[in-house]
Amino acid sequence: MNGRAVSAATEGTIGFAKPLAVTEPGPIPGLLVVDLPVHGDNRGWFKENWQREKMLAAGLPDFGPVQNNVSFNASAGTTRGIHAEPWDKFVSVATGRIFGAWVDLREGPGFGAVFTAELDPSKAVFVPRGVGNAFQTLEDQTAYSYLVNDHWSADAQAEYTFLNLADETAAIQWPIPLENAELSAKDRAHPRLADVVPMPPRKTLVLGANGQLGRALRAAYDGDASVVFATRAELDLADAAAVAGFDWRGYGTVINAAAHTAVDAAETEPGRRDAWAANVTGVAALARACLEHRLALVHVSSDYVFDGTLTPAGSESGPDAGAGRAEAAPVSPLGVYGQTKAAADAIVSVLPRHYILRTSWVVGEGANFVATMASLAERGISPSVVNDQTGRLTFTRDLADGIRHLLANGAPYGTYNLTNAGEPMSWAQIAAEVYAATGHDPAAVTGVSTGEYFAGKQAAPRPANSVLDLAKIRSTGFEPEDQLVRLREYLHG
Template sequence: MRETSIPGLLVLDLPVHEDERGWFKENWQREKMVAVGLPDFRPVQNNVSFNAAAGTTRGLHAEPWNKYVSVLAGQIFGAWVDLRPGPSFGAVATVQMGPDKAVFVPRGVANGFQTLASNTVYSYLVTEHWTETARAHYSYVNLADPALQICWPISLDEAVVSAADREHPLLAEARPVQPKKIIVLGGNGQLGRAFAQRAAQDARLEILTRAEADLSDPRFAEKTDLSGCSHVINAAAMTTVDHAETAAGRAEAWQVNATAVHRLAQRCAEQDVVLVQVSTDYVFDGTSANVDERHPICPMGVYGQSKAAGEQAVLAHVRNLVVRTSWVVGDGNNFVATMRRLAESGIDPLVVDDQVGRLTFASELARGILHLIDTGSAQGIYHLQGEGDAASWYQLARMVFELCGHDPDRVQPTSTAAYRASRQGIAERPGHSTFDLRKLRAEGFIGRPERILLSEYLALLADVS
């Protein structure tokens, strides 16, 4: 296999076994080809084009799917033009092909060929089923555009070319093929809002709020349109831990955090979409510190149990990711915003000092998830939380008061047991909410220091208040 001038366009040499009867080849062999570096692109449809005359020329068409092209009989001159936005837009690659070669064509790269022999048979596997509506998402570029400098072996004046192919736009007018969408569920939440902020610079992101995708609806998964989508990030959840212990809350938690996630995972698998499930430290009982991804789950309450069930539903399908996090801080109600409000209001809070963890800022969580997607990280579980020393809620509250210019001694400590005894309906919380982050760091993601992020966040709250 060799690379070309177009990123992701790969040329494979196929062994052809000949004898007096003819020849045989493995035209597509998933295990062997993935082993040498071809993407595991999972074709769903096989198309064959028979071309009676030499000089038959087709293209240049960029469809919204990956394609694996090969020749079953005859010879072709293949040409490809990158129509994806970015520095390689307009790049050209050409290959002369017989039965002993194949080419992997990534989504957004325009494909064209010219037959060099009569009775040529051209085959291609694609990763999405063709429909009439799919044609609206094609992009084209003219075979004869001088800017491409494609040296067709047979002059296009003498070639067999359809009228439609002769009328395609020049490269300067060609419509770039946009990347597949990344759907984010839970757009109303802190993480969803962080992704919404990133959407201004990342056109892939499509944010769906609860009004548009409600996991409490039993038919939510069937109603969610996954066409043209590469990933779904499920940032939606039922997170009211105390309410989850009630009869009504228990039903809601299991529907939103487990049942809906199970069906969503099935739908994503059916459509070859990667599901990224955002999970929680509550899948552990909190008796161990700095747990890694292999640590046995042991949830204490209904919320953690329902989230653990959702994890297992997601991990049952290949390619999916589970990203566990803790103590999220972003645009919305959270501990830091509450402590700042109390500090400014002259209220001296009583805060537990025996629950230890790290803050995770929603902006960093969003950045880390996209890093895992964009680097093609292996499927499975990843722990992602803030960088820095672990601290109790009490210590964090003191830090917030100090950074806001208030006396940190106004914050008073209490134990979890005393706090629960003074209030009705308080669910158990993990004593330790600290993760081992080595697996995530090995993927190349290093979070920004928590103290700096906290200062920036508090300054932002001060600006908008």
């Protein structure tokens, strides 16, 4: 048979010159069918089996393949599967034809859903983690390719989920009856659907679980077994070796609620080292791990990345109208703590999947400004409080709820301001509100300038204006509660 005859025979089975297209045919969420352009001539044919730039533009996820496997099958009727691995894969045919079957073996309402299709070199399928993959060859000399985004290991194989090819519930209509097909003994012995343990979703890891935000996240995710909490003793961000050696398998998201927040101590020689170790070196190690393992990273930042000069980079309307710093405003930290947070923001921002949450004046369970003022009020003390720094409180309850909202709703990745809403206030005004809300005379609070308050003390420079624009977080459907409403709830618990 001459070369042109071979090309003509091949052309009868392969869809030459189809445009690249990605579709989600259902009923399995996330499973995508890809039409691949195949170019043929008298020599044979050529295709771009994986072309990241074009395929992302067409709608494939950037799943980060790291390993390519090929299954060669000598005879028609060879049948393999149904295997669900703990990674995503892009399956295609190098030569020959197959009948493919995919079964959703993930936890959730879609468990057991089936999709089938015939594949030749001009068609591929993106298979999400936890979806069972199987195929039956329709021609001799068929080569089947798997492009996967994790490295195979014996430990990883222990996380597979299997389904019997002959399961009556899935009821896959194999072109060649299984009794006449070539199967392995292992594939024949896999369980029926009723006995399959669904593959759970990837977990979320919360770092800094004993901090103020960590405790609020514990409350927000109470009862959710997919969220794991790690204290500093269990994973210390300042220990780069511990971060690199942590077992990240099975995780999909990391919430970094850990940080060195001793603002004034950071201006000292030992404090400066500690702040950079935890807030920058540790975050860099965490970002590297997230990049290598394709994890989404939620990182909590601070108003201290700005110098506090009042520039209307963004504005709001409504009951809390006023100038606020927008997310895209250039950073200009005044002190060491702010410098470490700005450096960490720059590191995290290069990750493909990240949320940076900029916040201010955090109040939660533990030592904080509101708790201190309430204690002073109860003890009959009349404090002097700074009156030339302006901002809004951020209660950790709302910060935790905002993080959960972004993750649950798949909000666009990027940087978001997240504080409580309401009219911006000074520290002295907030202190007076605490006194009034606890039944004490707000006039007991005396306002003083920052310079007066810190005279003779070693202290970090503070931004004079910490008001952050909340328009972007609101655009995702999240509405922060008014800070005075939360303040009274906090005090009357």
